[in-house]
Amino acid sequence: MNQPHRVLPLALVLLLVAGLAGSVLKPYPIYLISLWAVYTISAIGLNLTLGFAGQISLAQASFVGFGAYATALLLPHGVPFGFTLVIGAAISFILGVLLGFPALRVQGHYLAFVTLALATIAFLVFRNESWLTHGTAGIDKIARPIPFTSDVAYMWLCLAALAVVTLGVWWLLRSPWGRAFLALRENPVRAASLGVDVRTYTLLAFAIGAGLGGVSGALFAPLGQYIEPSEFALPLSFSLLLMVVVGGSGSFLGPFLGAMVSVALPEVLRSFQDYYLLIYGVIVILLLVFSPDGIVGIIARGVARLRPTDAPVEPKP
Amino acid sequence: MSVVLEARDLHRHFGGVKAVNGVSFAVEEGEILGVIGPNGSGKSTLFNCLLGQIPPSTGQVLLDGKDVTGMKPIELNRRGVSRTFQLLQVFPQLSSRENLILAGQEHIGSRMKRLFGRPDAGLSAAADRMLEQFKLSHVAALPAGGLSYGQQKLLDAAMAFMAGPRLVLLDEPAGGVNLSLLGSFRERLRAMNAQGGSTFVVIEHNMDFVMSLCTRVMCIAEGKVIANGKPDDVRNDPTVIEAYLGH
Amino acid sequence: MMSLFVQVLISGLAIGAIYALIATGFSLLSQGSQTVNFAQGDFVVVPAFVMLAANSYGLPIWASFIVALVVAALVLGVLFKRLMVDPILPHGAMQLSIATMALSIVLQNGMLNAGGAQAFPFPGINGGLHFGNIFIDWQSVSILLAAVVAVTALNLFMGRTRIGRAIQASAQGPQVARLLGINVARMVLITFVLNAALVTLAALLVSPIYLVKFDNGIGIGLAAFSAAIIGGFNQVRGAVVGGLLLGVVQNFAATFGPTQYRDAVPMLLLIIFILFRPQGLLGRAEERRV
Known part of the structure; x- marks a missing residue:
């Protein structure tokens, strides 16, 4: 399941099915499918940083925020959506490079704390600098780009963006860069001795992950047509991290499944009302106890059991 | 000399x-x-x-x-x-061939060219030749972590030669x-030294x-x-x- | 001006002493069993709710404290270790940290559903003493006293008793400790119970100030992480120094700086320390990588 080239068609079929299902559904499921696509883009970015390059980040929500605010603030000035998306992604990419610098000095839990601290500061800026961000009042009436104004059309736009991101990341992961990211995660000292520029690749892993967070944010703002700071606070960072882990950190399909669980679970557990987050948390803990490689790990073991002639699934070290 | x-x-x-x-x-x-x-x-x-x-x-x-x-x-x-290194340092999740490609890829072209170029950075043939020289051709596609200790040691040494x-x-x-x-x-080592x-x-x-x-x-x-x-x-x-x- | 300065200093020391207790527990866990507990802040709010509940059934506050101590020792100590740490730690310390993030979600939403979203008042100590125009409140004094007693008792326990020394030995080198005949698993369990006791005491002290609200753990946790890192991650003494320093700096910043950025102070300190002195104030350079 770690081999992107094997599961790429699966991911694209998933997108198409989601879109076709959405087209015949009511507005709310259409919104959920769009949200899934948006979250998946962000989770794919974080999976690149965390799952493939092995660098933990608790600041992904901030990058979604940068993308969302860039779009929400630039659209009223007549900047076309395509440009606001690129600008949001570029801002996140550049700030992602900066976020990567601490990772050159510290790893593991220290890196988790630095990124958590930076995410908290970013949230305070979103909340307090109301001259720019409108503070806690938020920004409303965010216009969707023509001709994607209807719910269904906007859903197709989100899915198309996800398809482009999927193809891009697929290409990236099978290129020498993907190999270098993996080397970075597994054994940076050995990687450096083979000429892998650990410094540059670490910064790139953060920057690309953050840039995808920015793309996700740019799509997020016109989806609900309203944004406010608390949407981009720590809980979203945790939530995105859990999506990656639930799906299967370091697997190509992981973010798709993780985001699906995160978006669908509140609906499935609708009868439990306020308890769904509690139940979600318990499910995550159980998953970490019983299947540390996430849903993808469960599926891979299931497939291996159905086809006993195949080589056994190697557990992650 | x-x-x-x-x-x-x-x-x-x-x-x-x-x-x-x-x-x-x-x-x-x-x-x-x-x-x-x-x-x-x-x-x-x-x-x-x-x-x-x-x-x-x-x-x-x-x-x-x-x-x-x-x-x-x-x-x-x-x-x-x-x-x-003294201790084995192959990348267990990558195949033997991928390990060798990794060992050579950063020495070819610019980083941008590597991103947009061929996934193997054009090194598959060179990696296969190296595998042949180290008598590892039969495990080319297997994850390095699954090889025997001796095979991993050979692969480890072979990686040192990929960049010429x-x-x-x-x-x-x-x-x-x-x-x-x-x-x-x-x-093997003598041959690498000689050629x-x-x-x-x-x-x-x-x-x-x-x-x-x-x-x-x-x-x-x-x-x-x-x-x-x-x-x-x-x-x-x-x-x-x-x-x-x-x- | 002088009187304001002294008051801000004392209340800063008081809140810092509470951070110190929470950070000490946090460091004990990370030192004793590589458990970096992202739910540590929520661990403080849980016993606060237990005390409120016991108190509402008519128990006096000291008896409620004992009830909370028992509940915390069982749930946040023993069950936390047995049900989460033991099965997940073999998969990796980072996996366990991520699981504690999920636990934080579970605890916050559990308390939200059980107690509601409002902030509950918590019985404290009123009044104080005037020295000229300097006012010293009993609340801060009693917090400082309780924290000093607790930290001293913990230090004596760790340094002077057989069990305490065994815990330290287990944390520093489990294999050697095992060779010396120490039951390492039991020592780790005791560490978890000690953490539960520390957060319960912290809950008793902090709740009159911050009130009891389901999501208080976020801010408390961030402050505790910062205190632990400023003092020197994996250093119990460091957590005390870090906690006090953070409490004072934060209180001065809140009084004399822009209030809306009060929460940024511990974060900025944390970033500065991790990047430029990752071993903390009291740590040695070798200890920086976990």
Whole structure:
């Protein structure tokens, strides 16, 4: 399941099915499918940083925020959506490079704390600098780009963006860069001795992950047509991290499944009302106890059991 | 013949401990220099100083006559210095072929070209040739983590040759390798040395392996060079024998 | 001006002493069992709710404290270790940290559903003493006293008793400790119970100031992480110094700086320390990588 080239068609079929299902559904499921696509883009970015390059980040929500605010603030000035998306992604990419610098000095839990601290500061800026961000009042009436104004059309736009991101990341992961990211995660000292520029690749892993967070944010703002700071606070960072882990950190399909669980679970557990987050948390803990490689790990073991002639699934070290 | 690597009066102190205490030597092109010495004699620290893992306290390291003292491992690698580690350091999740491609890819083209170019960076053929030379063709597509210890050790060594290095430093290549494999392993290294014209420095505990592989042997004890010459001369040197027996 | 300065200093020390207790527990866990507990802040709010509940059934506050101590020792100590740490730690310390993030979600939403979203008042100590125009409140004094007693008792326990020394030995080198005949698993369990006791005491002290609200753990946790890192991650003494320093700096910043950026102070300190002195105030350089 770690081999992107094997599961790429699966991911694209998933997108198409989601879109076709959405087209015949009511507005709310259409919104959920769009949200899934948006979250998946962000989770794919974080999976690149965390799952493939092995660098933990608790600041992904901030990058979604940068993308969302860039779009929400630039659209009223007549900047076309395509440009606001690129600008949001570029801002996140550049700030992602900066976020990567601490990772050159510290790893593991220290890196988790630095990124958590930076995410908290970013949230305070979103909340307090109301001259720019409108503070806690938020920004409303965010216009969707023509001709994607209807719910269904906007859903197709989100899915198309996800398809482009999927193809891009697929290409990236099978290129020498993907190999270098993996080397970075597994054994940076050995990687450096083979000429892998650990410094540059670490910064790139953060920057690309953050840039995808920015793309996700740019799509997020016109989806609900309203944004406010608390949407981009720590809980979203945790939530995105859990999506990656639930799906299967370091697997190509992981973010798709993780985001699906995160978006669908509140609906499935609708009868439990306020308890769904509690139940979600318990499910995550159980998953970490019983299947540390996430849903993808469960599926891979299931497939291996159905086809006993195949080589056994190697557990992650 | 030109001098590839030269150490001039290297010192490395840890607090009061003089791990490397005035080591000077030179390695000429095409040589296979063996470095031996009892445990704790300073071999590993010397290696780390040569390879930029830790900077020497004083002294100089020259590569092709240029001062590379304290240069980082990655910069040395770009200048054609390749190495293996004492402990196995293959990438267990990558296949054998992918391990070799990784070992070569950063030396080809620019980073941007690598992103948009071929996924194997055009190295598949070279990797397969290397696999053939190290008798690993049958495990080319298997994850390296699933190979036997001896196979992983071979792969580990093969990775050091992917970038066509000028100088290869091998840290206990025979350590833990099955006796029955040692002979062929030695032949592989000899062949690499003969065809590539590259120069080796080898730390090794297995005396038979060192003496039969190397063109010259240097013995280190208490941070100093106590013997440096032809394998047979060093083997029979009384100071060397004393250094080993005395500790 | 002088009187304001002294008051801000004392209340800063008081809140810092509470951070110190929470950070000490945090460091004990990370030192004793590589458990970096992202739910540590929520661990403080849980016993606060237990005390409120016991108190509402008519128990006096000291008896409620004992009830909370028992509940915390069982749930946040023993069950936390047995059900989460033991099965997940073999998969990796980072996996466990991520699981504690999920636990934080579970605890916050559990308390939200059980107690509601409002902030509940918590009985404290009123009044104080005037020295000229300097006012010193009993609340701060009693917090400082309780914290000093607790930290001293913990230090004596760790340094002077057999069990305490065994815990330290287990944390520093489990294999050697095992060879010495120490029951390492039991020592780790005791560490978890000690953490539970520390957060319960912290809950008793902090709740009159911050009130009891389901999501208080976020801010408390961030402050505790910062205190632990400023003092020197994996250093119990460091957590005390870090906690006090953070409390004072934060209180001065809140009084004399822009209030809306009060929460940024511990974060900025944390970033500065991790990047420029990752071993903390009291740590040694070798200890920086976990």
